[in-house]
Amino acid sequence: xxxxxxxxxxxxxxxxxxxxxxxxxxxxxxxxxxxxxxxxxxxxxxxxxxxxxxxxxxxxxxxxxxxxxxxxxxxxxxxxxxxxxxxxxxxxxxxxxxxxxxxxxxxxxxxx
Amino acid sequence: xxxxxxxxxxxxxxxxxxxxxxxxxxxxxxxxxxxxxxxxxxxxxxxxxxxxxxxxxxxxxxxxxxxxxxxxxxxxxxxxxxxxxxxxxxxxxxxxxxxxxxxxxxxxxxxxxxx
Numbered sequence: 001x002x003x004x005x006x007x008x009x010x011x012x013x014x015x016x017x018x019x020x021x022x023x024x025x026x027x028x029x030x031x032x033x034x035x036x037x038x039x040x041x042x043x044x045x046x047x048x049x050x051x052x053x054x055x056x057x058x059x060x061x062x063x064x065x066x067x068x069x070x071x072x073x074x075x076x077x078x079x080x081x082x083x084x085x086x087x088x089x090x091x092x093x094x095x096x097x098x099x100x101x102x103x104x105x106x107x108x109x110x111x112x
Numbered sequence: 113x114x115x116x117x118x119x120x121x122x123x124x125x126x127x128x129x130x131x132x133x134x135x136x137x138x139x140x141x142x143x144x145x146x147x148x149x150x151x152x153x154x155x156x157x158x159x160x161x162x163x164x165x166x167x168x169x170x171x172x173x174x175x176x177x178x179x180x181x182x183x184x185x186x187x188x189x190x191x192x193x194x195x196x197x198x199x200x201x202x203x204x205x206x207x208x209x210x211x212x213x214x215x216x217x218x219x220x221x222x223x224x225x226x227x
Contacts, residue, residue, distance in 0.1 A: 008152055031213075032213040034215055034216075036218075041220075041221075042220050042221070043116075043118075043202050043204075043218030043219050043220045043221050044155070044202070044216075044218045045218070046215045046216075046217070049215055089154060089155070091155075093213050096213075097210050099145055099157050099160045099170065100157075100216060101157075102147075102154035102155040102156075103154050104152070104153055104154040105154055
């Protein structure tokens with residue numbers, strides 16, 4: 001498949017553990033943030049989003065935390081499964097009204 | 113099923129040739145986007161369109177061209193002026209435009225190899 005994970009930061013976790021993937025964003029004026037999951041050879045899949053008027057949002061097994069003070073975003077995955085192995089991207093609307101601006105991604109590897 | 117279709121999945125071209133990548137969506141979305149992805153890098157915006165017959169350059173538009181004659185279609189032409197065309201190209205659409213932001217829905221990409 002495509003080597004989109006080459007040279008990316010890698011997080012290795014054991015199956016069943018919780019995962020935390022971090023992301024620093026660049027523009028304090030950004031008001032929309034989103035996480036995507038990309039498996040090898042496929043397009044990114046939407047996981048969860050959050051707007052700047054919120055600090056936390058939960059989905060199924062995932063939680064996104066937004067710290068506007070330090071411009072930091074995190075994705076927490078509960079009870080990580082082998083199917084969660086992928087590259088994870090955060091994105092912000094930078095500048096607001098523009099298309100999404102993506103980070104470089106983090107490769108998550110789930111080991112049995 | 114609603115979604116975004118990119119074709120072909122793999123495309124091979126000789127240097128100096130123009131090539132057009134197809135992107136079709138049946139989600140009734142107003143906005144469509146083209147991103148480029150290289151190994152170890154995030155997605156970089158090439159062009160986007162928020163309405164039919166209108167489009168804007170993204171961060172790396174040089175060597176590319178687009179058209180938006182129909183709401184459903186947003187083809188990307190990689191011209192011979194693009195210095196490093198070999199990459200994974202991703203098309204996306206969204207219902208939000210301008211200040212109204214909504215998630216992008218992506219196709220499964222076209223891997224272009226130019227030799």
